[in-house]
Amino acid sequence: MSILVTGGAGFIGSNFVLDWLAQSDEPIVNLDKLTYAGNLENLASLQGDARHLFVRGDIGDSALLDALLAQHRPRAVLNFAAESHVDRSIHGPQDFIQTNVVGTFALLEAVRAHWGGLPEAEKSAFRFLHVSTDEVYGSLGPTDPAFTETHRVEPNSPYSASKAASDHLVRAWHHTYGLPVLTTNCSNNYGPYHFPEKLIPLMIVNALAGLALPVYGDGLQVRDWLYVRDHTSAIRRVLQAGRPGEVYNVGGWNEKPNIEIVHTVCALLDELRPRADGKCYREQISHVRDRPGHDRRYAIDARKIERELGWTPAETFESGIRQTVQWVLDHPDWVAHVQSGAYRQWIHQHYAEAAA
Ligand code: NAD
Ligand code: TYD
Secondary structure (H helix, E strand, O other): EEEEEEOOOOOOHHHHHHHHHHOOOOOEEEEEOOOOOOOHHHHHOOOOOOEEEEOOOOOOHHHHHHEEEEEEEEOEEEEEOOOOOHHHHHOOHHHHHHHHHHHHHHHHHHHHEEEOOOOOHHHHHHHHHHEEEEEEEEOOOOOOEOOOOOOOOOOOOOHHHHHHHHHHHHHHHHHHHHHOOOEEOOEEOOOOOOOOOOOHHHHHHHOOOOOOEEEEEOOOEEEEEEEEEHHHHHHHHHHHHHOOOOOOEEOOOEEEEEEHHHHHHHHHHHHHHOOOOOOOOOHHHHOOOOOOOOOEEEEEEEEEHHHHHHOOOOOHHHHHHHHHHHHHHOOOHHHHHHOOOOHHHHHHHHHHHHOO
16 A cells, blocks of 8 residues: 655645655655755655655646556545745745645546546545645634635635645535545644744744844734644644545644744844854844735644544644744755746845835
8 A cells, every 4th residue: 555645845745755655654655746845855865765765756747647646546646746835826826826726636536547446345435635725715803713724715815825726626526526625724833844944944034144033013923833843743644534525624722923923033043053143133124015915814723623523733833933043053955056047036025125
């Protein structure tokens, strides 16, 4: 038996692959296009490991999908592949529609054809797990209850709209064709291998480089934060015991305003890698122009996955963020390698506009 994972060279996908193979000998076929966000260095520890087969390719490539499914006959397909950065989706939504909507459609069609041809026992055991985000639910007011699985879908950014569209396709493939799907909608992740264009890793690497820490607007936007390995454990649990057709919200019960996150990162760095001049990293904070259409608050009600599947996060925010800062300090080569020419160009273009 094996599973097929898409997007397994990205932040969450690579953590999932590493965690899976640390706990099981069931092989993984890992299909990833290796966009700017895909990084085989995340999987370097699996070099020579016969349980991990990496295939470079696009989830929109139907012929490749048909061949991989026919050859490996996975018992499950887990879809992590996506364009995932809100700011990039604002600058250029095309890739988001292409991968997140059209790509998911192509993947669903290939999986449906494969699943339809399986013998009955394999067919009923098969699962398609779609990894999605809490951002599909839109933005909450300060006192609104957290998102449940039945909250209205009200995406506000090109990224969240494309993810919501993919969630709808997944749902429809279950209702119309009976494909045994599972969907997870998770809050903001952080942890090892996080690409430094997202808030937490960007703040850590900028602080260490002596650069400005760009906080959008007033910094009082709220996100719920989950350590990435808690997300991967939730996905394993949903794959194992989730009911086909169901949606599971995944969150860390850690609602925090952005500015508090940045202060926490600064305080940890003050302790673990003090500035040479003895000053606090907080002095590097700079408020810049807000993100257009910026969602004010996300909050996840994760009681369903706890009640039905017994999953709860293992890390507190305090333990998870400390490990994350330490991980970046311990992996200067990884950071240096992802900060390629293309990365520098994005940072220059995006933050030059925000400062204007
Ligand atoms: P990421 O951007 O770090 O990684 C995405 C991966 O998908 C990369 O390896 C990339 O090369 C690959 N990819 C992109 N387009 C592809 C295509 N057309 N075909 C094959 N591979 C392709 O993203 P992430 O943060 O690891 O997120 C993974 C999934 O989890 C996404 O679906 C995202 O929407 C969802 N999610 C992310 C978060 C978060 O906080 N990062 C939270 C909830 C849900
Ligand atoms: P991000 O990590 O891009 O995740 P998402 O937009 O998917 O929640 O951003 C998290 C929060 O941090 C979001 O409210 C935007 C804010 N932010 C900043 O204030 N400055 C930054 O440089 C970045 C990248 C994000």
